[in-house]
Amino acid sequence: MRKFKFLSMAAIAAMMLGACSDDKLSDGPDSPNGPGTETQDGVYFTIDIDLPNAKNSRSQTVNPGDNGSTSNSGVEYGKDYENIVEKAIIILAEAETNNFIAAAQITKTDLRALTADKSTYQAVSQFTKTQLSNYYNKPNHKTEANIFLFCNPTNELSNIVFGHTEGENTVAGIASGSNDWINKIGHATIAADEAIWAKSSFLMSNALIATREIPHTLQDWNFYTSKSKPFDLSGTNGDVNIDNGTTDRGAVKVERAVARFDFKDGSIGGKGCNDENGYNGIGDRTYEVVYTTGDDNKKTAIVNIQLEKMALINMNKSYYYLRHVSKDGKPDKAEICEPELPWYAVGSGTITKDGNYVVDADYTWKQSVITATKANTIPTTFDYSEGLHYPFFKSDGTIDNNGNDDRWGTVSCEEVLKGTEDNNDSWNSDSANDRGDYRIWRYVTENTIAGPVESQINAISTGVVFKGKMVAPAAAVNSTDADIKKLADAINNTEESFGDSYRAPILYLFAGNLYLSWPKIREAAIKAAIPGFKWVAVKDETDGGHWEPISINRSNSLYVAVFGTGGFGSVDFKYNVVDSQTGNVTQEGVSIKYTDTLAEEVGCANDAWNKWNEAGKPATADSEVKNAFKKAVTDANITIYQRSKDKKLGWGYYCYYYYWNRHNDNLNNGVMGPMEFAVVRNNVYKLAVTKLSQIGHPRISENDPDKPTPGRPDEKEDVYLTVTAQVLPWVVRVNNIEF
Known part of the structure; x- marks a missing residue:
């Protein structure tokens, strides 16, 4: 992995713990540094940081104990701007309890590149005697401490650690000896320059607990009062005979606080498109969905669907600064920075006994929604935006999304496919396994749902809505069957004069057959x-x-x-x-x-x-x-299905397809498993729609006999689309989507 070395810098005023001058480290006659008359409050240290999946990391599957990943699909290398560190916060905490000892921060001006390719940085930093003295004055203090790193911290996180002012009031930072800071929750913004995925400023934190040996006494720090001679939290320290560079120590591994969604045009044939499973794409985001059958039993497509837009729905507003996991998904029993363990044996749907849940930062709110949907007591004025960006449902429980007031994260499929390419790694471009051309779509906060499995419902799970447009192919336009030709002419008519939603022909679908008008x-x-x-x-x-x-x-x-x-x-x-x-x-x-x-x-x-x-x-x-x-x-x-006008796409007959993001696939369609529908930090979810089984849901809720409801399970036996979805450690999970 790419390593960044930091010689960390002290946070000053907010971290003062009421020290007096005789708490300072002395360079007096008895100091190991030799005689002197100057007293020093600063002690320096250096630490290495392994950024997630930098290009010199191994690309094969990793074990949970290595970096917290449970993916069996491979590794996605991050883009350079996804791996950059512009600033950082380092917290020293007591081993086992995580009681706060000290913190330091690094600003951009403290960093300098050591290599031409900027793969290694160095920064100067220090803890103060006043920060450390409370810990070393405790009887039987430990000789090991836990190190926590927050790369590119938000202002909200900095205020939590170091304190801040609100008007005339001063809000204190983390108190010495407290450990409630490990459960602090951040609040995600979607403003591009403020988001925790802002370019070259991705928020990252520990992937695993990093326990390191520290000087055994306060006086041992006397060896490290110079910038040129820092205590190495990732290497050897001969003066005090401490080695932090062993195999199980060394650099501190960090992971991004968000996940990434990639997308490719799965309608194009070739490897990885599931032809043997009924693949029906014909290219250009277009799929055959309605057919006629001739006397020779040969099927001819008469209605196609072209995917035009895609929208993110139900993105969490909250996230833990440090990953939390627990056996039951509840926060009261959560452990921090422990690996997510799979519920299923690799390559099968066999459940294991060792699985766990990644705990959601908004667990309480989500449980209230789950309880209300089960009891059918969600009010018609419920505000789903309380906990979610881009809520799928309106306050009345319908999905209708007005194009003039789009509450979803909607983008053009065509524009996504013109966007930034994913990394050309061996995972998707080796000669034996060409998985195609994925493009980076967007970044998403963590969103998980604790058991029982039926709690994974449409109201709160993160998903994607695809907007498709009906298109009649040449076979329908030129058909000798008058009814098919009339249907084709209506579907392909883009003129406003053809009529609005009620004056143009209304289409009716039953058992896969489409009819032009009620008389038909x-x-x-x-x-x-x-x-x-x-x-x-x-x-x-x-x-x-x-x-x-x-x-x-x-x-x-x-x-x-x-x-x-x-x-x-x-x-x-x-x-x-x-x-x-x-x-x-x-x-x-x-x-x-x-x-x-x-x-x-x-x-x-x-x-x-x-x-x-x-x-x-x-x-x-x-x-x-x-x-x-x-x-x-x-x-x-x-x-x-009623005709409508999309302000960018014009008049036509449109439909929706709903996809709930799969994280831990149990390989049993129609039956949900634990952590099956989720978004987990530092994963790349690679999505490709490979099959549309039928025309999608109508855009108007009242037109849909199969309309989604807040309490509807994320997985049902009826399938509208198929998505290939693989997930790797920054991490890729590939989801081939079939509707």
């Missing part, structure tokens, strides 16, 4: 229930007889969705005449007029649509007939 789905429902008509000759009737169905199957799923258990009224459309004996079609496209003798079910989807249609299709939010129509249709498990 109604017609399909009748045809699905009736195999054909036969002519019944009756002498006394005007036409000498009438058409009647050979039989009616009112239990057909599409029929039930449209008409419920009732009749279908009068029909007047072209139908194929079928021989009742052989089942062969004897006439094609015959105009059939028939009135069902069974009364229509009041309140069924078709009845509700008829009433809305007869009222002139009112579109206002308070329209009772409109709301009744949408409720009846979605209650029947029919999805509604």
